[in-house]
Amino acid sequence: MLTGDVAYIKQMNRCLLLSKIIEHGMISRADLAKITGLNKATISVQVSDLVSEELIIETKQEHKNLGRRPIMLSINDQAGFALGIDLDKNTITFTLSTISGTPIRTDTIELPSSNYKIILELLIMHIKDYIQQCAHARYGLVGVVIGVHGIVNKDEMIYFVPQHQWQNKNLKKDLENEIGIKIYIENNANLCSFAEQVYKHHQSKNLLSVSLYSGIGLGFMVNGELLKGYHGYAGEIGHMIVVPNGLPCSCGNLGCWEQYASESSFFNQLSDNQNKLDLRYENIQNMLFEKKPKTCNQMEQYIKFLSIGLNNIINLYNPEILVINSELLRMYPNALTEITAHLTSTISQYCELLLSELGNKACVMGACALAIKKFLGVSELCLTSDEDMLS
Structure with missing residues (x-):
């Protein structure tokens, strides 16, 4: 029981530190201690683990004062990538982002029909292509979240999509069986709301x-x-x-x-x-x-x-x-x-x-953010939106 409690607390501390590093972009160990209330020994152990896992990186900040240059911690953007997908009435939009939420590529394709099997094959083909693009990173493609303009239940089953007349489709299972990585299905409006809180409010x-x-x-x-x-x-x-x-x-x-x-x-x-x-x-x-x-x-x-x-x-x-x-x-x-x-x-x-x-862009931004949150296991996520992406 004690081991379980210690492991749980360690995981909580890890998630807290990760969320604060992401929120601040770059932050020192000393500032992390002030913000989180964790002692320096705990932070030192956690940071050492995160650096060895290549989730965060250390850089020395330039400053003009005397003394040692502070070592700053930031998320390792090249550790892995998240894929957000907006499955709409006539189009599918794919956005690939770093694990700090910065978009690096967006593609939109026209849907030839509403046929479920045709759209499933399109999704499989494009997701596999993104997996190959991310293969160089330590964690590759960390997760895929698809925003659906319809009713999705708590088990991520698609109950009904009025625009395509889909009923009771298990898109999550159909994709995971073919692709082999974690897929999440969410209602598009939920992802839009999530994006507003994570990026703006x-x-x-x-x-x-x-x-x-x-x-x-x-x-x-x-x-x-x-x-x-x-x-x-x-x-x-x-x-x-x-x-x-x-x-x-x-x-x-x-x-x-x-x-x-x-x-x-x-x-x-x-x-x-x-x-x-x-x-x-x-x-x-x-x-x-x-x-x-x-x-x-x-x-x-x-x-x-x-x-x-x-x-x-x-x-x-x-x-x-x-x-x-x-x-x-x-x-x-x-x-x-x-x-x-x-x-x-x-x-x-x-x-x-x-x-x-x-x-x-709110749906795909929210989708990328949710994939990042799931991968890192953090309870809170604060990202900075790229203004060029919003124009």
């Missing part, structure tokens, strides 16, 4: 992220953990009914929120109104800039329906920070002002309403 204890792209998804971080519900199905807020007997939804209901407030619904409606089949974000941005009446009126209706759903979410969860992830709203200067004007209830309470700076 480290101190937030109650962060809620709403993604508005091909559908609407909700991710909620409470004390650093995702709120998933009993089976893991929590967050399918896009299928909250906001218009009784309204527009039909692929889920089988009528009047779901995502039929009125997702970006795909906005694009579809505007395409019908403009008789244009291939509208892009830049087209809409130009129409809004030129104050085209139909486009402006539709945006007004879009924000109205979006605000109805946000009001319901705020009343349900009382978030500290509410992040809206939408490329459409990022190009509309008055978005937050107009949304806030609709949230007039004296009951609805939240501290901050923000537009995501991570945009459509």
Whole structure:
């Protein structure tokens, strides 16, 4: 029993030190002792182990003062790599990052169909290619996390993906059988929320992220953990009914929120109104800039329906920070002002309403971060986003 207790404490100390080294980028042993409260002997033993495992490296910092140059500790970026995957309606996006969360490569491929076997083969082929690219590192590819735009249970089984009409697919098992490395499957909105906390809002204890792209998804971080519900199905807020007997939804209901407030619904409606089949974000941005009446009126209706759903979410969860992830709203200067004007209830309470700076990269960033967290075994993870990646 004593051995187990000692090993557990040692593992806790290891995870604490790793998380602080990652958070600060570079830090000395002395500063680690101040921050963590661990004694110098404990830190010395742990650092020695981590250096021998090539997870961290030591460098001498240049300084002009007299005396010995301090030895700084930092994560070894070349020890291994994480792969984040965003499996969306029409595309798959792959992002490879270092174990400090810095992205080094992103690829996007078009999906030829929604057929499960075809997409499975595409995933197998590309993941194997990334494994080969990372073979030079001591730990190679440390983990793969796939964000799915659908319902994923606590066992990481895909229960339902409306856009592909997949039901009860064990993508995790199918991939692991072929590839031989650890695969994690997660809901894309959960990964977006995780990315917001890990990269942008480290101190937030109650962060809620709403993604508005091909559908609407909700991710909620409470004390650093995702709120998933009993089976893991929590967050399918896009299928909250906001218009009784309204527009039909692929889920089988009528009047779901995502039929009125997702970006795909906005694009579809505007395409019908403009008789244009291939509208892009830049087209809409130009129409809004030129104050085209139909486009402006539709945006007004879009924000109205979006605000109805946000009001319901705020009343349900009382978030500290509410992040809206939408490329459409990022190009509309008055978005937050107009949304806030609709949230007039004296009951609805939240501290901050923000537009995501991570945009459509949030899912793959969250996926990379989760793979890193799983590999290192840390309970908390604070990473620094690369501003070039966000542009």
